[in-house]
Amino acid sequence: MKKQIALGFEGSANKIGVGVVTLDGTILSNPRHTYITxxxxxFLPRETAQHHxxxxxxxxxxxxxxxxxxxHEIDCLCYTKGPGMGxxxxxxxxxxxxxxxxxxKPIVAVNHCVAHIxxxxxxTGADDPVVLYVSGGNTQVIxxxxxxxxxxxxxxxxxxxxxLDRFARVLELSNDPxxxxxxxxxxxxxxxxxDLPYAxxxxxxxFSGILSYIEATAVxxxxxxxxxxxxxxxxxQENVFAMLVEITERAMAHCDKRDVLIVGGVxxxxxxxxxxxxxxxxxxxxxxxxxxxxxxDNGAMIAYTGLLAFAHGTTTPLExxxxxxxxxxxxxxxxxRVDKN
Amino acid sequence: xxxxxxxKADEQTQWEFSCDLEVDYESEESASIVYAALAxxxxxQPDKVKRQMSVSNGKLSVHFEAVEARFLRAxxxxxxxxxxxxxxxIEEFGKGMEL
Numbered sequence: 001m002k003k004q005i006a007l008g009f010e011g012s013a014n015k016i017g018v019g020v021v022t023l024d025g026t027i028l029s030n031p032r033h034t035y036i037t038x039x040x041x042x043f044l045p046r047e048t049a050q051h052h053x054x055x056x057x058x059x060x061x062x063x064x065x066x067x068x069x070x071x072h073e074i075d076c077l078c079y080t081k082g083p084g085m086g087x088x089x090x091x092x093x094x095x096x097x098x099x100x101x102x103x104x105k106p107i108v109a110v111n112h113c114v115a116h117i118x119x120x121x122x123x124t125g126a127d128d129p130v131v132l133y134v135s136g137g138n139t140q141v142i143x144x145x146x147x148x149x150x151x152x153x154x155x156x157x158x159x160x161x162x163x164l165d166r167f168a169r170v171l172e173l174s175n176d177p178x179x180x181x182x183x184x185x186x187x188x189x190x191x192x193x194x195d196l197p198y199a200x201x202x203x204x205x206x207f208s209g210i211l212s213y214i215e216a217t218a219v220x221x222x223x224x225x226x227x228x229x230x231x232x233x234x235x236x237q238e239n240v241f242a243m244l245v246e247i248t249e250r251a252m253a254h255c256d257k258r259d260v261l262i263v264g265g266v267x268x269x270x271x272x273x274x275x276x277x278x279x280x281x282x283x284x285x286x287x288x289x290x291x292x293x294x295x296x297d298n299g300a301m302i303a304y305t306g307l308l309a310f311a312h313g314t315t316t317p318l319e320x321x322x323x324x325x326x327x328x329x330x331x332x333x334x335x336x337r338v339d340k341n
Numbered sequence: 342x343x344x345x346x347x348x349k350a351d352e353q354t355q356w357e358f359s360c361d362l363e364v365d366y367e368s369e370e371s372a373s374i375v376y377a378a379l380a381x382x383x384x385x386q387p388d389k390v391k392r393q394m395s396v397s398n399g400k401l402s403v404h405f406e407a408v409e410a411r412f413l414r415a416x417x418x419x420x421x422x423x424x425x426x427x428x429x430x431i432e433e434f435g436k437g438m439e440l
Contacts, residue, residue, distance in 0.1 A: 050422075053426055056426075057429060060433075060434070087419070094378055094379070094423050094427055094430075097378035097427075098375070098431060098434075099434060101378070102374065102430075102431065318377060318381065319380075322381055323382075
């Protein structure tokens with residue numbers, strides 16, 4: 001039987017990506033382009049959508065060319081239905097609706113969070129881990145149970161990546177390649193730990209108070225030469241990552257799983273991986289993590305997850321190929337996992 | 342296409358501002374593809390902006406109505422962006438695409 005092939009589109013935040021994958025998880029191509037704002041500035045929906053409008057069509061060409069496939073060989077077209085920013089999500093949705101009609105191919109709508117999980121599982125080989133999904137827009141501790149990915153803990157306000165990104169703006173760090181990456185590099189030079197609020201609430205975490213506190217403290221302490229920007233980056237990372245490790249460990253105890261998979265943009269952070277690895281080792285488990293190619297939003301993760309659903313009989317009719325800013329991880333029935341476990 | 346507001350709301354609201362847009366694709370197929378792609382997304386504020394679309398003779402016609410000029414502008418401008426995207430997608434990946 002011919003290998004099934006999917007073309008996937010991701011554009012829920014500041015990256016637009018198009019990926020080509022086969023059902024066994026082979027990535028034939030996965031080009032993407034990131035909208036990078038000047039230091040001190042975040043990305044806004046309208047401008048981000050304009051960026052995606054500009055890059056999406058050349059990315060399709062490049063994805064097909066480097067995968068060496070023609071539209072005829074594609075089995076389904078997958079796109080991010082949500083969650084994410086409305087206007088940027090719409091770009092991928094529109095392109096998929098048009099291509100579906102031009103090429104007579106079915107559409108599969110994909111949940112962005114579930115796509116991160118499935119990409120992480122296929123790339124690392126983690127079979128049934130507790131998943132920490134950490135990015136600029138999401139912070140969730142997730143585990144599979146009875147047909148769905150259940151959320152065991154999450155942020156009650158902003159995402160951990162949003163906290164880091166916004167602190168990077170205070171220090172006016174570069175957003176290239178990502179603000180979190182530059183915080184991580186600077187944190188390596190930190191020497192002094194500055195006490196910050198530690199906000200774990202049961203299974204959940206909170207970051208907005210920490211951000212407000214460090215924003216105020218940073219200005220004050222830096223002015224008085226009481227610490228360096230590196231000390232602040234180091235302290236912020238240690239503090240928020242310790243919180244994440246704590247809630248992940250609690251979820252592991254709760255669902256009796258030994259392994260952890262970290263996905264999402266913040267998952268590239270090597271310090272977070274190191275801290276999580278220590279905890280896993282103490283519990284006799286393993287840590288699975290990926291690098292920036294798969295952690296960070298990309299088209300292949302959408303293609304792969306859509307293809308899993310497609311291979312189990314799911315398609316999205318054109319009239320229903322909407323997008324939505326809110327779309328929880330546990331709304332999706334992970335039908336491709338049901339028959340296996 | 343805007344969700345159909347209830348008759349009551351229609352009577353109360355003044356749809357004072359309107360504009361029309363027509364794109365000639367010279368192809369019933371292309372016009373229908375763009376129509377179908379853009380009809381999926383409803384107007385976000387159906388009580389403030391209405392959008393009606395139709396296809397005939399290879400042309401896509403769009404009619405906007407709004408209660409304030411700024412809603413009309415915002416809706417029209419966002420629509421033109423996605424219309425352009427859908428059109429470019431057909432131009433680049435429709436019949437005779439080269440890879």
